[in-house]
Amino acid sequence: MSTLTTAQLKRIFPLASASSLATFAGPLNDAMAEFGITTPARMAAFLAQVGHESGQLRYVRELASGTAYEGRADLGNTQPGDGARYRGRGLIQITGRANYQAASIALLGDAQRLLDNPALLEGAALAARSAAWYWRGRQLSALADAGRFDDITQRINGGQNGRADRRKLWANARQVLQC
Structure with a gap:
């Protein structure tokens, strides 16, 4: 697995601020390595889902009241x-x-x-680790390996909420990671 740079993350998450990219680059790389999200296909799918769920690294707490x-x-x-x-x-x-x-x-x-x-x-480290832990626990790498991106969305979201945005981020990540 190659380490993602902040420049690569910016291409994947164009709306992310420089400070968010700097804050999350290391923790994302560490979490992906720890939880086996190590191939370009897995990384692209994971980053796309994380990008949508976090508003491109802008939110680590749900905006709704809960x-x-x-x-x-x-x-x-x-x-x-x-x-x-x-x-x-x-x-x-x-x-x-x-x-x-x-x-x-x-x-x-x-x-x-x-x-x-x-x-x-x-916090950045637990925000990234919890995402990668959730990913591994739901066996989403196997779906990423098979290119079943909408099935990943279903398991994370329980539906297809934000499908277009998730797919756009996935396209960005696949281009950056060359997969």
Whole structure:
């Protein structure tokens, strides 16, 4: 795997600021290496999804309040206030008490740490690592290898929300990574 430069990331994410590119270049490279997102096809698909979910590295916390997730047992939101407390965070928008707890165990070795401090997912390193962890946990590299980009979107989004933007970012990434 070659290391992505900030110049390459800028070509993939044209709306990203210079400071965001500088902040996330290292953590993205580290997270992709740690979680096996190491081929150009995998990297292109991953970066496209991260780019859409984060507004091209502009957001590490969901803009909506999270109240729509209140009481969603499928997300593990069983306590009053869980919807807002565990709204989407990180570069791929980890959402819900159950996902925060699973990420906390996997990334921090502690089931409670992200539950007690959900904003930790907003830091660059954990924002990138949580996205790559989520990717690996849903076996999305196999779909990237097969070129099944819309299936990746389905698994991340539960639908095809933002399909055109995701596909544009994917085209940018494939061009930059020459795949």
